[in-house]
Amino acid sequence: MNLEGYLFPDTYEVYEGESGDEIIKNILSNFDKKITPDMREEIVVQKKSIFEIITIASLIEKEVKTLNDKKIVSGIIQNRLRLGMPLQIDATINYITNKSDPRVAIKDTKIDSPYNTYKYTGLPKAPISNPGMDSILAAIYPKASPYLFYLSSPGGKVIFSKTLAEHNLAIAKYLRPQNY
Numbered sequence: 152m153n154l155e156g157y158l159f160p161d162t163y164e165v166y167e168g169e170s171g172d173e174i175i176k177n178i179l180s181n182f183d184k185k186i187t188p189d190m191r192e193e194i195v196v197q198k199k200s201i202f203e204i205i206t207i208a209s210l211i212e213k214e215v216k217t218l219n220d221k222k223i224v225s226g227i228i229q230n231r232l233r234l235g236m237p238l239q240i241d242a243t244i245n246y247i248t249n250k251s252d253p254r255v256a257i258k259d260t261k262i263d264s265p266y267n268t269y270k271y272t273g274l275p276k277a278p279i280s281n282p283g284m285d286s287i288l289a290a291i292y293p294k295a296s297p298y299l300f301y302l303s304s305p306g307g308k309v310i311f312s313k314t315l316a317e318h319n320l321a322i323a324k325y326l327r328p329q330n331y
Contacts, residue, residue, distance in 0.1 A: 156205040156278025157182050185284065193291050208290035209278035210268075213242035215301075218285045220309045225293035227301055227311070236299070238268035246279040253303065254326075302326065 159182040260269035265276035298311040300318035304325040312318035
């Protein structure tokens with residue numbers, strides 16, 4: 152069983168003599184406690200599964216930093232899923248290639264992997280990180296917006312765009328080679 156996504160980032164007490172299985176059991180129990188009944192109810196109302204929410208949260212965790220940006224990106228993910236658009240999330244390519252470069256090589260977007268959100272529509276086959284509470288909350292409670300695209304500038308500012316034309320202008324402005 153793949154535990155990625157369910158090992159909630161937190162502080163844990165680990166005791167001498169505890170087995171790895173006991174430690175994992177405690178971490179999973181903590182994760183289960185973090186997902187409140189109200190959160191679970193909202194997931195059901197949205198006709199989603201905890202697996203889908205945690206997968207979305209794992210993408211958000213790797214893509215943006217602030218709670219507001221996480222909520223907007225969550226809304227963008229929902230918009231793109233609803234429209235049947237590929238998510239095209241760079242963090243999934245970094246997960247596949249085991250890199251952390253903000254610039255993804257075009258050749259890497261063609262890798263045949265169920266985690267490749269450039270090549271395949273829908274969510275990747277499983278979470279790509281262990282999301283924190285802000286990312287989980289953003290996945291459950293996305294911010295509605297007209298946006299379909301976003302990018303993170305080298306300075307950390309997230310630029311949101313409604314159209315591909317706007318997005319391409321933002322790429323030209325913020326991601327020119329001299330900005331790196």
